[in-house]
Amino acid sequence: MNCDESFEMLYQFLDKDMDGNMLQQVELHLKFCRPCWDRFEFEKKLKERFRSSCHKEPCPDGLLKRVKDLLDKY
Amino acid sequence: MTNTVESRQLFEKEAVPHLQELYASAMRMTRNRESAEDLVSEVYSRAWKSFHQFQPGTNLRAWLYRILTNTYINHYRHKQREPILLELDKPDDTENGAGGGLYDRLAASSEDPSENPERVLANHILDSDLTKAIDHLPEEFRMVVLLCDVQNFSYQDIANMLEIPIGTVRSRLWRGRRLLQQILWKQAVETGIVSSQEHPPA
Numbered sequence: 001m002n003c004d005e006s007f008e009m010l011y012q013f014l015d016k017d018m019d020g021n022m023l024q025q026v027e028l029h030l031k032f033c034r035p036c037w038d039r040f041e042f043e044k045k046l047k048e049r050f051r052s053s054c055h056k057e058p059c060p061d062g063l064l065k066r067v068k069d070l071l072d073k074y
Numbered sequence: 075m076t077n078t079v080e081s082r083q084l085f086e087k088e089a090v091p092h093l094q095e096l097y098a099s100a101m102r103m104t105r106n107r108e109s110a111e112d113l114v115s116e117v118y119s120r121a122w123k124s125f126h127q128f129q130p131g132t133n134l135r136a137w138l139y140r141i142l143t144n145t146y147i148n149h150y151r152h153k154q155r156e157p158i159l160l161e162l163d164k165p166d167d168t169e170n171g172a173g174g175g176l177y178d179r180l181a182a183s184s185e186d187p188s189e190n191p192e193r194v195l196a197n198h199i200l201d202s203d204l205t206k207a208i209d210h211l212p213e214e215f216r217m218v219v220l221l222c223d224v225q226n227f228s229y230q231d232i233a234n235m236l237e238i239p240i241g242t243v244r245s246r247l248w249r250g251r252r253l254l255q256q257i258l259w260k261q262a263v264e265t266g267i268v269s270s271q272e273h274p275p276a
Contacts, residue, residue: 053201057098
């Protein structure tokens with residue numbers, strides 16, 4: 001696997017959407033290719049930041065009560 | 075069939091704890107606090123009314139998200155303003171190859187070699203920059219990015235929720251993430267985190 005081929009697999013690799021054989025091939029390439037490894041690490045961190053930044057959205061006071069009141073009504 | 079005291083207890087134990095993350099997703103879908111609260115309330119109302127149809131042992135979280143995406147698409151989407159379209163690069167520049175992503179642009183713009191892309195991301199790109207970038211993403215891409223990156227669903231789960239083929243999930247994710255990176259780059263230039271001048275290694 002070369003750099004372009006590994007890049008094509010970038011997101012499926014990060015999202016764990018690939019079979020074991022392909023996974024091994026990408027891992028093998030990353031083991032020996034520092035530039036690709038750096039790039040994959042960056043993409044992985046970016047994905048994690050998107051996740052954490054969205055989860056920090058504070059839930060408004062009162063929403064839990066509003067939901068529980070709805071449950072009482074039905 | 076109506077819900078019983080037992081099912082109320084089960085619903086409170088299993089479904090209500092997802093309130094915070096459902097609200098966080100609803101907030102990125104509607105991009106508006108009031109609509110997000112209304113949407114989440116409606117999701118819980120619908121979920122509770124059809125809770126007797128829920129099959130124990132199957133994925134309750136995925137079931138709630140399915141209700142969330144359906145309710146949003148069918149009842150809220152038309153009320154939302156589409157994000158102001160930023161002037162983005164032509165699709166051809168971003169579809170293929172590694173070049174043109176945020177990583178390459180950050181690497182090329184750095185004057186200081188210790189300021190590598192990973193450090194810029196960690197030290198200069200704020201949480202609010204990231205959520206703002208998601209809010210600027212056109213909806214068809216925003217939904218898949220939210221469900222995958224933020225809520226960690228598999229491509230198959232996302233395909234089921236949005237009723238689209240799995241290949242469409244993959245292609246929208248690819249394009250959506252590239253667009254997100256373009257938006258982040260433009261924001262970083264605008265706020266002066268980076269210079270748009272490239273500094274190729276000497």
